[in-house]
Amino acid sequence: MSQDTLIKLQCKECKEINYYSHKNVKKIQEKLEIKKHCPRCKKHTVHIEKKKK
Numbered sequence: 001m002s003q004d005t006l007i008k009l010q011c012k013e014c015k016e017i018n019y020y021s022h023k024n025v026k027k028i029q030e031k032l033e034i035k036k037h038c039p040r041c042k043k044h045t046v047h048i049e050k051k052k053k
């Protein structure tokens, strides 16, 4: 069984969920912060991880 957790990547500026990703929480402790394009802001913004419930 995989230990990867599905996470959401949320735009820091408009709070829109734009991307989904997988992360191995046992290996990566710190929160992800990735610069990605947000369709709502129409520019590249920082996306932070949100755990999927």
Ligand SMILES: [Zn+2]
Residues within 6 Å of the ligand: 011, 012, 013, 014, 015, 016, 038, 039, 040, 041, 042, 045
């Ligand atoms: Zn945005």
